[in-house]
Amino acid sequence: MPSPKPAITVADLHKSYDDHEAVGGVSFEVAEGEIFGLLGPNGAGKTTTVEILEGYRTSTSGSVSVLGFNPAERPRALRERVGIVLQSSGMYRHVRVREAVAHWAGLYPHPRNVDEVLAIVGLDDDAQATALVRTLSGGQQRRLDLALALIGDPDLIFLDEPTTGFDPAARRAAWMTIKRLRELGKTVLLTTHYLEEAQELCDRVAIIKSGKILAEGPPDTLSEASARYRVSWRGEDGTLISEEVDNPTELLHRLTGDAIARGESLADCSVVRPSLEDVYLELTADEASEVPQ
C-alpha cells in the first residue's frame, strides 16, 4: 500500500548480537492510519524490530524512519507523538489508575482527556479508576498500559503483543479498543503471535521468522497466495476423506454426481479456504518440528 508519506519506513534492517543475528534484512513500510502487524513465532525478531523503531535499541545496519525522525536519536519531538505498549513493563505499585494516567498526561504537550482515555480502555468505572495499580489483574494492567500509551494523543502507537495471556473475552474487548484506534485515525504497529489477532485487526501483515520477512500483504491476499481449497466429505464406508485442490468445482461436481447416482446424500461435505493460519504454519514451519503427513 504505497503512501505519499509513510509513518514508518524500514529498509534492510539488521541487528546482530554477539553470536547471532536477531534481525537479518527486514524492510517494510507502514502507511499513515494503517494497522500493520508483525506476525511470527517467539524469537522471530518482532520485538527487536519494534524496539529499534521505539528507540530502545540501535540497529547494526540499515535505515529506519519513524514519523520522519531517526528513532535512535530519541528526539523528544518524536516521543511526544508516539505511544508505546511494551511487551512487559511494570508500573509504580502505589499509584491509583486515574492518578497514573493524569500524571502521564502532564508529560505530553497536547494530552487527551483523562476520563475519555479511561473510557476507551474500559477502566472508567469508579472502582477501577481509583484502584491501586498493584491490585489490578493482568488484563486490567494491560489496559492501563494502553491508557498510558494513548494519553499523549499519539499519531503512532506501538503494541508489542498487546493481548498475550488474555482470556478470550478480554482479547475480544482489547480488539474492540484497538479497532477504535483506527477510527481515531491512528497508525498502529502491532506484533503478535496470534493469527486470529492479525486477521481480525490488521490492514496488512508481515510474517516474520528468524529475523526475515517471509510474506507481506493484507491478511486475505496472504491466504490467497497459497490458495488451495480443502474439500472434505464422508465416503461410502463412512470415513472422512479430504483432498486439497486448486479448483474445487470439478471435484464437487463429481462428488455430488456420485452421491445422486447412489441415491445418497453427500454427508459432512465442506469446502474450506486456507486461513491465514495455514499460510502461517506453512511458512514458519521448521523442518525439525514439521509433523509427518
Place this chain on the structure above:
Amino acid sequence: MSDTTLAWRQYRLERKMFWRNPTAAFFSFVLPLIFLFLFGAVFSGSQANLDVLVPGIAGLSVMATTFNALATQMTFLREQGVLKRVRGTPLPGTSYLTGIIGSAATNAVIQILIIIVAGKFFFGLGWPKNWAELAIFTVLGVACFASMGVAFSHVIPNFEAAPAYTNLVFLPMIFISGVFFDVAHVPTFLRDIANALPLVHVINGISAALVTGAPIADHLSDLAVVAVWTLACVILAVRGFSWSARD
C-alpha cells in the same frame, strides 16, 4: 511544560507514593529511631556517649534514606520495567531522576529534624549550634549517598538481592564509622578504612553542627573527602546508568 515543572510533578508523585507504602516509611524513619532509643538507653548515664550517638544516628539516617532507599528503588524500577516505560515518554531523564532523588532527600531532612528534636528533648543535646554547617553537611551527605545508591544499583543483580547487597555496604560502614561509639576506640586499620569512606566525615560535620559548634573552617578536610566521593559517585551513576534490566 518545563523540565523543572516536570521534575516537581515527579517529586510530588514520589511523595504521594512513598506515604502509601508503609513498609518503606517504616524502614526509613522508625528503624534509625529504634537504634537511637536503644543505644540511647544503654548510654543514658554518659552525656559524652550520647554526644557521639546522636550525630552518628543522624549520619546513619542520611545514608539509609538515600543510599539504601535509592539502590533498592532503582533496582525495583529497572527490573520491573518502569524505567523502560518512562524512557518511552517525553519526560527527560534528568527531570525524572531529580524527582526521585529529591524525594529521598526529603526523607533525609525529615529524619534529621526528628533526630534533632529527639536530641533536644531526650538526649540532653540542646538545639543545633550551627545550622548552616548542619545544612551543608546534610546536603553534601545526601548528594554523596544518593548518587552512590543510584550507582550501586547497577551492581545489584535483582530486586530480591537488593537488601543483601545494600546491607553489605551499609552495615560495615556504619559500624566502623562511629555511629554507635567514638571512632577513637576503633583499631587503627579499621579507622583508616573508615576515614577513606565518606560516612565518618558526614558524621564529623553533623557532630560539629549539633554538639561542639566547631566552625566549618575546622572541618574543611571532612568536606573535601565527601565532595570527592560525591563527584566519583555522580560520575559512576551517570556513566553506568541503564534504563532496562540486563537481558
